[in-house]
Amino acid sequence: MRASHTDRERAIDVLKAGFSEGRLGQAEYEQRLARASQAQTYAELGVLIADLPQGPVPVPAPQPAYPEVPRTFLPAPPPRTNGTAIGALVCGVLTPMYGLTAIPAVILGHKAKAEIRRTGEQGDGLATAGLVLGWLAICGVLAIIGLIGLLS
Known part of the structure; x- marks a missing residue:
């Protein structure tokens, strides 16, 4: 399938992010950038950005130091003062x-x-x-x- 200008721009954004994060060297970045701007298909763009993260890297949620205590075992809050x-x-x-x-x-x-x-x-x-x-x-x-x- 043929790639649009928007698809090439997205791929270039991924390359820019990879370069700014230090994942690509200057020469490799420039080479991939030139190939991305000339790419005609999705496959050509996919090859250029396949080894780079294409969005926020998922970070696992931190685990609590202690397991949560069920509400039934917690003491009742003290009654309010009128x-x-x-x-x-x-x-x-x-x-x-x-x-x-x-x-x-x-x-x-x-x-x-x-x-x-x-x-x-x-x-x-x-x-x-x-x-x-x-x-x-x-x-x-x-x-x-x-x-x-x-x-x-």
Whole structure:
């Protein structure tokens, strides 16, 4: 079968790659290049590039140092900590400084406890701490208001 210009260009590209990789010397490269540009058939081109790699050389995938452990034998990942519980604790801790965060601490604490019961996440202690700090701050404010009312 007759070779086209594109076929000759592909063969020349393979020869260029072989020369740049050091697989062909200068004289042999020039000789094959001249023969490739004059080649009329696929057979003539095939002879010129038969001993050269014609694309990326396949590299075997690296083998792991240790065999993979089946998922069933791996320990289960620890449950996530509930984000709402963390928010409740942060609001509870900020209550002495800002005062207004006591109400969000109580709301977030109750919401976090309900989410934790439903999803099984961690953070029940954080939610409880946020609730306690929030209620203590609210009770403290109410006690101060009551004392001011009694003294006036």
